[in-house]
Amino acid sequence: EIVMTQSPATLSVSPGERVTLSCRASQSVSSNLAWYQHKPGQAPRLLIYSASTRATGIAARFSGSGSGTEFTLTISRLQSEDFAVYYCQQYDNWPPVTFGQGTKLEIK
């Protein structure tokens, strides 16, 4: 099973800042990588798939990059509604798919 490791576990940032979240795979997953946003009490929301393709309706301030084992999610200018937990998910040679443990974005 491919293990996904996200860093950092928690990130304290201010609205308006640029933030980069990291995700590392235990082996190459090519570009088969997605990012989700999850707020308490809500359904998770797909942000990015194929490492860098924004899902329908996702704001341009969200961008993804990387391939192989190293991936990043960048939010260019944080807005109040962006404070949430972010998960990466690999889907190379699935099932199973596996998620990272999440990065929590909190307000500084």
Add this chain to the structure above:
Amino acid sequence: EVQLVESGGGLVQPGGSLRLSCAASGFTTSSNYMSWVRQAPGKGLEWVSVLYSGSGGSTYYADSVKGRFTISRDNSKNTLYLQMNSLRAEDTAIYYCARSGVVVTAIATYWGQGTLVTVSS
């Protein structure tokens, strides 16, 4: 509009059974890959199971639930199910159903709000 509404969660004793339902609208479940994903208290997301599209859709399970959980669907009701048997304390979680993407079938493009399953004596 695509909607997924889970139900059937609740409190159950260890060793007990529960069946979760996920009523879909705005699309046909048999035409899409459908999955269950769970989140234990204070933990991250964990994939549980997937049912492929089509009449003879294949099914796959996480090792943690294999042999205990069964995913299925009722096309006439456009509803996805998860039959959970031999439940353990570690199965306590919010269970989400999700619909796959059309092109990239491994991603979850739509999610329900989840239903809470608590396994405790």
